[in-house]
Amino acid sequence: MPDETQPSASPGVTPKAAYHHGDLRAQLITAVRELVETHGPDGFSVSEAARRAGVSSAAPYKHFKDRHEILRGVVSEAMDRLRAAMEAGAASYPVGSLEAVATVGRAYVEFAKAEPGVFRLVFGLTEGHENAPDLLAKGEGCFGVVVQAVAACLDLPPGDRDVQRRAYMLWSLVHGHSFLNIDMKTKVTTAEIDDWAYLMAVSRAILTAPEG
Amino acid sequence: MPDETQPSASPGVTPKAAYHHGDLRAQLITAVRELVETHGPDGFSVSEAARRAGVSSAAPYKHFKDRHEILRGVVSEAMDRLRAAMEAGAASYPVGSLEAVATVGRAYVEFAKAEPGVFRLVFGLTEGHENAPDLLAKGEGCFGVVVQAVAACLDLPPGDRDVQRRAYMLWSLVHGHSFLNIDMKTKVTTAEIDDWAYLMAVSRAILTAPEG
């Protein structure tokens, strides 16, 4: 199940790579990611991905149970990148600063802008998604980044109920903004928004509001 | 193109109904809505919808150009209902009250909860969506409901820039909350949220924050 990383892995316990093809599993995930990005989350086919990887249309089923499992692989990889981007953002400003909070949101929004197809896939996966505790865990991991930034900013422990509440508000807001941003690209009167100013204003509004 | 309303329409310019079948167009849209709701946005097929309506698998193409156009029909109908729900909500509280704002958001969230499949479809439509100015217009119409409630609450004209900004913040927040709510149904620590209290708190936070 795990490990879609190195093509030239050492012959350890689960190498899963470099037999005939090289590393088909990872190459398929890459192909699918590109397809999802260019043709939308629905405009992908296992056959086309196999074609791009230069293998027969039956080969993918040696690595994935069905098409949903491939998508889950793409989502898993994408969530890793999303989290990394959020953490990298947070680290580029002083711990506890409002900018650190806003920049986590900016990483989120920019991910959505850069890879709208994948972003939609990540949060649009429904079928076969239920039995995927690893994805849920990664989702909570991303949320955790927000919580930590908020906690540092409010100088409260991450487990604090008010911290969680405000972090969730911020996440909802950023999540919604990302989607709206993607959907009506050049539309909606208010869509021409300076993301950074917007995120700073939003963070300030939510973090300084009196406790509800 | 328009008109999926009355089966027994008068023989006007574009009756489009009650020939052989009765009113296949509307019946197909209903069938697709049900399929989308039960099997997810992807788990729908034109064939299955035709089967449910009791016609051959080629019949739908007399009413819709392709599968995407059927989906657009479903989305269009859903957006009408969504807007109606938002307006009905707003009308159930005094104009200008904070509750009126919060209740618009609640209508939104409850629509998402009641019809998660359709909700996802509405905001997940990508292919063939570009050339659909009517859907974009309906989207702006829904946003307009939020703007009006916010404007009344702040006692400012709907065109005011600050009103638009705050309305957009609120919409993002509610939109994001709706999605997160659907996605991790029973998950994420903070997901057990009293929607009403949450929406009231959020509305207050955003409407009373100092201008940014």
Next chain:
DNA sequence: TGCCAAAGTGAGTGACGCTAACATATGTAA
């Protein structure tokens, strides 16, 4: 060296999206 399991192939099945050619009902006009 011989064996097993992993990794890949090719052919086949059933479903689907969509089109083409044909059949039938309906409103309008001669």
Next chain:
DNA sequence: TTACATATGTTAGCGTCACTCACTTTGGCA
């Protein structure tokens, strides 16, 4: 009423896709 144009429906068929099965090839290892 009859004749026609058009809207609506049907059957048959094409190409694609997801997925399976039987088979071959390859590499690691006892």
